[in-house]
Amino acid sequence: MEFKLSPEQQQIKKAAYQLAKQEFPKYAHASDQDEAWPRELFETVAGQNFIGITIPEEYGGPGLGNLENALIMEQFSRVDGGLAVAMNATTFGSEMLHRVGTEEQKEAWLAKLASGEAISGAAISEANAGSDVASASLQATKDGDEWVLDGQKYWITNATIADVLVVLAQTDPDEDNRHARHSIFLVETDREGVSSNKIEGKLGIRASPTAEVVLEDVRVPEENLVGERGKGFPYVMRFFNETRIMVAAQGVGIAQGALDLSLEYAQKREQFGQPIANFQAIQFKLAEMATRIEASRLMTQKAAWLADQGNAQPQASSKAKWFSGETAVWCADEAVQVHGGSGYVAEMDVERFYRDAKITEIYEGTKEIHKLIIARHLLGQIRG
Ligand SMILES: Cc1cc2nc3c(=O)[nH]c(=O)nc-3n(C[C@H](O)[C@H](O)[C@H](O)COP(=O)(O)OP(=O)(O)OC[C@H]3O[C@@H](n4cnc5c(N)ncnc54)[C@H](O)[C@@H]3O)c2cc1C
Structure with missing residues (x-):
């Protein structure tokens, strides 16, 4: 057993974070305030081949796996969870074409989706x-x-x-x-x-x-x-087994970003003549955030890895999705707390993290539905 990303995966993770750190802040606040999809940013991200990650090479995509896709989603969400999903404009639905579409359908759409020409x-x-x-x-x-x-x-x-x-x-x-x-x-x-x-x-x-x-x-x-x-429902369930992992990765990224902001603020902000990071109450928040994030990340990467082995497991995707969503919401809440009043205004990124986190407990199956899937698996009511 090896707890290490391959050199290529580490490089993808690093490059995704660098791109997001450099480009996302230019758009994050305005896109949130105006509810506007930033096409210009999408073109930049597409230009650096960070879209359509799982589209096979024969259709013009990089042909990478769910794990690489999850690494990119996490790093993007670490900087901005809203922009991360907004950049994911060519993945929705393309998995279904890629898995069960006809050759003509794949040829007509996958290359355009891989290049960003179509959404x-x-x-x-x-x-x-x-x-x-x-x-x-x-x-x-x-x-x-x-x-x-x-x-x-x-x-x-x-x-x-x-x-x-x-x-x-x-x-x-x-x-x-x-x-x-x-x-x-x-x-x-x-x-x-x-x-x-x-x-x-x-x-x-x-x-x-x-x-x-x-x-x-x-x-x-x-x-x-x-x-x-007549196979629409099972196709959708199969699609969710993979796409839910991306929502889990979004949750991990939002939680990590909330921790990044908290670490920075806690060491800068002084009260009672010292940085608030010196107070054990704050340290415990940071420690608990880091621990929950690590557990979420491990579950998410395991679910992605299983899917990449051709062994996508509904219960693994559900555990990752539910736990990472809850981690995102919990960490974003604690991050606002670490920031005190400063965390309560739109001017600060942490306020947006707090609002962005909630969706990870709702879409692609609510947390209650994921608990049902896990329980049904435990009780032997679903296969996989
Ligand atoms: C921003 C956003 C983007 C989205 N994007 C897409 C998209 O691209 N494509 C798409 O098709 N859909 C999309 N969705 C829809 C999303 O997947 C659904 O909102 C989600 O599945 C929940 O469905 P619902 O909103 O109807 O809630 P409901 O199903 O009405 O659930 C309401 C509450 O009841 C609970 N509940 C329901 N059934 C049970 C049960 N059996 N046991 C216990 N509790 C239960 C739920 O957990 C929840 O707490 C999106 C939603 C949002 C908000």
């Missing part, structure tokens, strides 16, 4: 179908050689900037097994009947655009079916 989104959730993915009701009806899609999706990351969406739709509503009623479709956003409405006023990750998507009698050819009809 994607994964449209799974609906206003009334969040944790219960199988209740998604957007309909796809067969009409000759085409499918007609009708309905709404909600909370869709990147929908306002995306060129293509990977959409979960109900194709077989009469199927007895509710997990065999859905299929996945590739929907180009310039098709007639596709529109999106930006959701404003999010608590955190405000640089990452989120929207409602409306599909009104949208016609797509049979070739836009991704994978097999």
Whole structure:
């Protein structure tokens, strides 16, 4: 057993941190305040090949694994958790194309996504179908050689900037097994009947655009079916096994960034004639933050490593995602406490970390859903 990243992985981690440290601060505050996706920053990040990390080389990507992707996500989030996810604009949905798409679909989209020429989104959730993915009701009806899609999706990351969406739709509503009623479709956003409405006023990750998507009698050819009809639900679950690890990495990064800020502030800020870092109450916070972060990072990297061995395990992804999300929220809270009143204003980065942390306990499965997955595994109710 070796607790060491390879030299290449260490280099990726270092380069990702350097890039984020150099570029993100120029955009972090304004993107948060204005809820604006910084295209210019995305182009810089794409130019340095930090997007589409898992897209295979034959389709123009670097063909790296979940572990490398998680290292980049952690280092980006360490500087800004909102910008980190905002830079992840070509990953959403591309995993599904990469895993189960046809050769034509991969050729049409993966190279463009790997270079940043196109942006994607994964449209799974609906206003009334969040944790219960199988209740998604957007309909796809067969009409000759085409499918007609009708309905709404909600909370869709990147929908306002995306060129293509990977959409979960109900194709077989009469199927007895509710997990065999859905299929996945590739929907180009310039098709007639596709529109999106930006959701404003999010608590955190405000640089990452989120929207409602409306599909009104949208016609797509049979070739836009991704994978097999009726397999949409298992495909989405498989997709989550990997993408949840990225949210776990986002949580680890936000927590680490909160610790970085706390360490700096605690040694600078003086009260009672000495740096507050001299007080044991503050030292205990720093020690507990560092310990929780290390545990979260180990679980996240283990889940990523398992997935890279072709052995993605739902319970490993869920443990990493739940624990890292809680770590992010806990550390960001303690970091504000270390900063006292100074941590309570938007001028200070730590205030944004506090707001950005919360999402890691909500999207890609809430922490309650992850505990259910872990418990079901313990009780032998799910395989894997
Ligand atoms: C900023 C943002 C970006 C997002 N991006 C995307 C995206 O790109 N694509 C996409 O498809 N979706 C996206 N989502 C949706 C996200 O995945 C859902 O919000 C999430 O899965 C939770 O669903 P919900 O909001 O409907 O909450 P609900 O499912 O209504 O849950 C509400 C509460 O009930 C609890 N609960 C629900 N069921 C159970 C149960 N069985 N047992 C115990 N507790 C339960 C939950 O844990 C939670 O505390 C995004 C959401 C946000 C906020």
